[in-house]
Amino acid sequence: MFPIHSNIRAAVLSVAALTLAAASLAFSPQACAQTGQSSYTVGQRLNKEQIRSLGALQSVVIDTRSYQVLQTGTSANGQPVTTLLNQNGVVGQTHHELLISSEPTAQVRRQAGAALATAAEVTYYDHTNITVARYASLDQAIAALAQVRAALPEAKVGLPITFAKPTLY
Amino acid sequence: MSWAAMAAITLAGCNGNDDPVDKCPETGPYACKTGETEPLYAFQWALNYAESFFQTHADAGAYGGGMDLNVEPVHRQGIKGQGVKVLVIDSGTDLGHEDLKSNADYTMSWNFESGGSDPTPLLTSERSAHGTNVAGIIGAAQNGIGVMGIAPRVTLGGAALILRNSEVQTIKNHVDALGGAPWSSKADIFNGSYGGDSPTTPAPYAAQSMPQLAAVRSLKGLRNEKGIVFVKASGNSFDGNEGTECGPLTGAYDCTNPANDTSNLEPNVIVTAALNAKGQASSYSSAGSVVWITGMGGEFGKLGRYGELSGKSAEDIAAGAVGDGPTIFSTDIRSCTEGYSVTNPPPNAARTDFIRGVSELIPGVQDNPNCDYDYMNGTSSATPTISGVVALVLSANPDLTWRDVRDILRLSARNVDIGYEKRRRNDQSIHLLTPYGARFDLTTNTFTTTPGNKGDIAPNATQVPVELGWEQNAAGLMYSNWYGFGVPDAAKAVALAQLYAAEPSRSRSSAQIVPPFKTIANLSGFDYQKVTLLSSVNNTADTVVDELQVRLSGSDICLGSLGIAVQSPAGTVSILKMPLDHYVTTNASDFSQYGLGSYAFYGESAKGTWNFYALASNPVLDPSAWNGQQASCDAAPADGLHAATAALLLESRVIPQ
Numbered sequence: 001m002f003p004i005h006s007n008i009r010a011a012v013l014s015v016a017a018l019t020l021a022a023a024s025l026a027f028s029p030q031a032c033a034q035t036g037q038s039s040y041t042v043g044q045r046l047n048k049e050q051i052r053s054l055g056a057l058q059s060v061v062i063d064t065r066s067y068q069v070l071q072t073g074t075s076a077n078g079q080p081v082t083t084l085l086n087q088n089g090v091v092g093q094t095h096h097e098l099l100i101s102s103e104p105t106a107q108v109r110r111q112a113g114a115a116l117a118t119a120a121e122v123t124y125y126d127h128t129n130i131t132v133a134r135y136a137s138l139d140q141a142i143a144a145l146a147q148v149r150a151a152l153p154e155a156k157v158g159l160p161i162t163f164a165k166p167t168l169y
Numbered sequence: 170m171s172w173a174a175m176a177a178i179t180l181a182g183c184n185g186n187d188d189p190v191d192k193c194p195e196t197g198p199y200a201c202k203t204g205e206t207e208p209l210y211a212f213q214w215a216l217n218y219a220e221s222f223f224q225t226h227a228d229a230g231a232y233g234g235g236m237d238l239n240v241e242p243v244h245r246q247g248i249k250g251q252g253v254k255v256l257v258i259d260s261g262t263d264l265g266h267e268d269l270k271s272n273a274d275y276t277m278s279w280n281f282e283s284g285g286s287d288p289t290p291l292l293t294s295e296r297s298a299h300g301t302n303v304a305g306i307i308g309a310a311q312n313g314i315g316v317m318g319i320a321p322r323v324t325l326g327g328a329a330l331i332l333r334n335s336e337v338q339t340i341k342n343h344v345d346a347l348g349g350a351p352w353s354s355k356a357d358i359f360n361g362s363y364g365g366d367s368p369t370t371p372a373p374y375a376a377q378s379m380p381q382l383a384a385v386r387s388l389k390g391l392r393n394e395k396g397i398v399f400v401k402a403s404g405n406s407f408d409g410n411e412g413t414e415c416g417p418l419t420g421a422y423d424c425t426n427p428a429n430d431t432s433n434l435e436p437n438v439i440v441t442a443a444l445n446a447k448g449q450a451s452s453y454s455s456a457g458s459v460v461w462i463t464g465m466g467g468e469f470g471k472l473g474r475y476g477e478l479s480g481k482s483a484e485d486i487a488a489g490a491v492g493d494g495p496t497i498f499s500t501d502i503r504s505c506t507e508g509y510s511v512t513n514p515p516p517n518a519a520r521t522d523f524i525r526g527v528s529e530l531i532p533g534v535q536d537n538p539n540c541d542y543d544y545m546n547g548t549s550s551a552t553p554t555i556s557g558v559v560a561l562v563l564s565a566n567p568d569l570t571w572r573d574v575r576d577i578l579r580l581s582a583r584n585v586d587i588g589y590e591k592r593r594r595n596d597q598s599i600h601l602l603t604p605y606g607a608r609f610d611l612t613t614n615t616f617t618t619t620p621g622n623k624g625d626i627a628p629n630a631t632q633v634p635v636e637l638g639w640e641q642n643a644a645g646l647m648y649s650n651w652y653g654f655g656v657p658d659a660a661k662a663v664a665l666a667q668l669y670a671a672e673p674s675r676s677r678s679s680a681q682i683v684p685p686f687k688t689i690a691n692l693s694g695f696d697y698q699k700v701t702l703l704s705s706v707n708n709t710a711d712t713v714v715d716e717l718q719v720r721l722s723g724s725d726i727c728l729g730s731l732g733i734a735v736q737s738p739a740g741t742v743s744i745l746k747m748p749l750d751h752y753v754t755t756n757a758s759d760f761s762q763y764g765l766g767s768y769a770f771y772g773e774s775a776k777g778t779w780n781f782y783a784l785a786s787n788p789v790l791d792p793s794a795w796n797g798q799q800a801s802c803d804a805a806p807a808d809g810l811h812a813a814t815a816a817l818l819l820e821s822r823v824i825p826q
Contacts, residue, residue: 042335045369045755063378065761075336087759090370097340101376101383123341125349128387132341132380158377164367165338166331166430168260168299169402169549 040070040083043164044091051089060084062142062159067092072138080120082138084161092161096141100131100148103155115147195247203241204317209542211530212475212498212523213316214446215465215554216240222530223446223477223495230479230486231468231494235448236585238465238554240319242660243561250320250560252567255307256356257553258346259300259363261290262327263502266301266541268315269325272308277326277352279345281337286352288327290502295332298501298508302545303362305500306553307560315542316498319557319659320564326356331363340380347384348391357392357563360556361401361438362549364430369755371728374431374720374764381432389437389571389679396571396679398563400439400556402548403427404455406751408598415751416795420599421616422635424750426765427457434459434766436681436716436824437571439559439578442652443467443551446494449586450651452596454548458743458767459716460653462578463585464551464558467496468597470544474522480597492597496546497554505540512540519544558659566666570679573669579771581662582655584647590638591620608632611786612698614749623742626734626782630700633784635732635747643739644713644772650744653768677826686720686820689781695726695815697785697806700734703819704781708738712825714770719745719781719821721763726815727802728760729753732784735767738777743769748784754795758804762820775823 057068067084070091075081084092098119100108105124108116108131116122118140119133133148135141145159193201204210204217214221218237227233243249256277264273264287275286283292290296308325309318328346330337348354365372365381376382388397406425409415415424427433433440440459443451443466450456451466470476472493479492486492502508505526514520522528526540536542559574569577590606608621611631621634639649648654669675690704717735721728732748745765788805806812 042338043367043369077336079336079339081335086370088370088755088757090755092370093335093338095339097380099340099344099377099380099383101387121341123344123349125344125387127354128344128349128384128390130344130349130383130387132344134339134341156376156383158375158380160340160378160380162338163370163372164365165333165335166363166365168297168331168363169405169547169552 040091042091042093042162046085046089046091051085057085060138060142062145062161067161080136086163090163092163094138094159094161096135096138098133098135098141098144098148099158099160100152101156102129103152104129105131108152112148112151115144115151118144193247199311201245201247203244204311206311206313207315207317209316209498209536212495214495215497216317216319222475227477227495228479228486230481230490230492231477232446235444235446236583236656238319238558238657238659240558240561240659243663248561248564248663249311250308250323250564253320253358253560253563254324254326254356255358255360255556255560256326256328256353257300257304257307257360258328258330259303260295260297260331261293261329262288262300262304262325263290263500264288264325264327266500266503268309268312268500269304271310271312272323272325274324274326277324277355278328279350279352280329281342282329282332282334288329290329291507293329293332294334296502296507298543299362299545299549300327300329301502301508302499302543303360303549303553306497306550307360307557309500316500319554320560323560326352328353343380344384347381348388348397349384354391356397358556358559359397359399360553361399362552364402364404364427365432366404366406366425366429368425368751371429371752371757371760371763372431373762374434375762379431382435385432385435385438389681394679395569396437398439398559398571398574399437400441400552400559401433402552403440403442403457403460405453405547406455407453414754415749418749420594421601422605422747423456424747425455426746426750427455428459428765431764434718434764439555439575440653441548441552441555443548444585444656447491449491449589451546452598454651456651458650458745458769460650461575461768462555462582462654463652463656464554465497466548466551467546468494469519469546470494470496470521471519474528476519476521476544490595496544497550498542498544501541501543503539503541508540508543509545510537510540510543555657558657558662561659562662562666565663566670568676569666569669570677572677572679572681576677577662577665578657579654580665581658583658584639584655585652587639589651590636605636606634606638609635609748611748611784614787614790626700626742626784628700628702631698633700633748635744637742637744640741640769642741642770642773643737646772648769648771681824683824684822686822688818689821690817690819692817695785695812695817697730697810697812698787699785701783701785702780703783706779706821708775708777708779708823710775710823712775712823714773714775714823715826716824717767717770717821718824719765719819722761722818724759724816725804726758726812726817727753727788727804728757728763729802730786730788732786733765734782734784736780737770737773738779739773741770741773743767748786753790753802756802758802775825781819781821
């Protein structure tokens with residue numbers, strides 16, 4: 001039997017998610033809503049002078065590490081994206097995707113349903129015990145990270161930030 | 170009767186040497202024939218070294234003393250990849266190419282940029298020919314035209330994912346491509362001629378932080394629980410590129426590390442280095458202790474009509490110099506305006522007659538009139554040569570697990586370039602006065618002229634080698650950071666695959682127990698410019714080593730000045746990280762769960778005392794020697810010696826076989 005690959009869009013709930021995202025952008029003075037390409041490159045390192053010139057930036061904490069938000073917005077294909085700066089001054093990026101692995105997806109559905117209900121899109125990879133949930137805003141994803149971890153203490157749950165894109169050799 | 174069963178009968182009746190078998194399991198005009206049926210086969214030295222065009226037309230600085238993958242005996246047995254499916258995860262693949270279309274499977278393909286099942290690069294923003302080259306090296310058809318793949322009857326799919334377009338670099342897309350989606354999960358082999366070194370900030374080796382890790386680990390349960398075989402490139406950074414230069418030390422050793430792509434730390438990823446046509450490591454081939462095997466990548470092919478010239482003088486060649494040389498011929502995006510083979514190549518590209526589509530090996534007959542063929546170098550090319558060999562192996566025995574395949578590659582491998590650590594580099598780009606195995610002075614960050622050996626790595630030493638050459642471990646296995654276990658012999662590998670079929674008890678389960686990391690040192694304060702024993706751990710587990718892994722977390726410590734070496738209970742020494750690497754230029758001083766690994770101990774007993782050493786160079790660098798790059802990391806102490814505020818947490822684990 002072929003492994004089940006299901007992709008569930010939270011169509012109704014995504015309206016609420018987008019509303020939250022809009023609120024987050026409206027009330028965050030550092031956030032720069034934009035469409036299209038970021039003016040930063042993933043992996044780019046900003047020097048102290050460049051960082052200083054940015055002024056005060058919104059900070060977020062993910063897995064005990066602090067990041068500064070450079071830009072939030074929507075990519076050309078309509079996906080939300082946030083550009084961040086880590087403590088070494090390196091530019092990273094997230095599409096607000098939560099990664100849950102080493103946990104059967106049935107268990108994820110059963111125990112983390114509430115946290116995943118606020119996601120704009122959830123993809124369950126039943127045959128590999130992986131779940132990917134995408135949120136409309138980074139704030140939502142951070143909140144869901146804590147909730148899913150609490151609900152699934154045995155699972156590996158993360159909100160990965162990309163600091164290097166794969167390149168062809 | 171299944172293909173594998175037919176092949177088994179055929180092999181059972183063969184005489185074990187290069188002679189054709191009595192009964193060929195193939196039919197048709199190409200049955201049990203080698204690539205001699207293909208017009209461009211003369212240039213495919215990786216498939217037939219001795220009779221290639223280059224044997225008689227190249228100069229001795231470009232060709233000679235090398236080898237091929239010994240695929241012809243396999244092809245003569247009629248084993249050509251039948252029944253095996255390979256997914257090329259790359260920039261896109263022109264599956265409609267005349268030499269690929271008969272092997273193409275669009276139901277095993279996806280284009281993440283266009284959102285459809287046609288992975289042609291013309292549908293992506295980059296229009297890159299990279300993936301089309303990779304596919305041809307693996308499985309260009311045997312059809313009397315063009316080139317021949319190593320497994321010319323394999324089934325090919327393409328995933329257009331490795332693009333500069335950051336919009337496709339989502340976690341979901343990577344999980345989809347790595348076995349998550351139905352189209353990718355039906356592959357037997359993934360070819361990944363790409364990597365994700367992170368020069369500006371070290372990536373954490375943790376599944377929750379690196380999405381590819383979770384997906385790669387899940388591959389062990391696919392292919393009917395035998396595991397999808399993932400063959401991946403080590404990188405092209407030996408000489409530095411894309412900001413990974415190592416200042417005045419560039420080219421003396423690889424100052425990056427294939428382990429910086431955390432996927433390469435996973436045992437079920439076969440990390441592949443590159444060999445050139447001189448039988449030596451390609452000048453760019455990234456080296457490190459997670460390299461498993463070596464394929465064929467060549468040099469740059471910029472000179473001559475087909476890349477046959479080294480560019481070195483007769484005097485230099487007589488003195489042992491090597492230079493440029495041929496690369497790997499393959500399929501290109503169709504047309505003379507797209508791909509690598511174009512009428513007017515860009516200035517930095519190879520601009521030979523062949524690449525421009527105007528060469529004539531036979532007078533009056535153009536070799537490449539439509540620019541549909543080209544050549545490409547890199548570990549990107551070496552990787553599909555190994556994927557091709559794996560396809561032959563799985564064609565002969567589809568019941569092999571990923572661990573069996575990895576072992577068979579190792580068991581068939583030939584040690585190459587013996588004594589390379591005694592050589593001095595003198596090629597097309599760099600001339601060095603000291604041998605690769607010379608001692609590196611940790612106080613001055615320069616090489617001495619004195620050869621080193623593993624005995625130099627001892628507490629308080631200030632000079633250590635950064636290249637140990639081939640080392641035999643206590644299990645009797647030869648390992649090298651440059652070549653892994655060596656270059657596979659396809660005929661031997663296929664014979665081993667048949668032996669496994671005849672004796673299934675040889676097979677190892679796809680499942681592998683991976684223990685958690687354990688903290689083995691938690692240090693406050695750190696001494697640079699010498700060797701320090703960080704931890705000495707007595708392992709009581711009576712297991713056999715597959716991979717040794719180390720994970721580092723630190724603050725206020727210059728990662729670029731911190732090398733790591735490990736000594737096994739049997740005395741084998743492996744250098745997992747160089748004492749001065751590309752992190753010196755990026756000010757990496759605050760890092761978490763930075764992972765390293767080594768296969769140098771493969772097969773040894775894990776029981777006993779393991780020693781973990783820091784090989785710390787001088788973190789205060791001379792700015793004038795570093796061409797304006799960041800000269801010293803912020804965490805470097807003023808005297809370059811003792812960092813009182815530095816903190817370093819060391820974790821380790823032995824992954825057993």
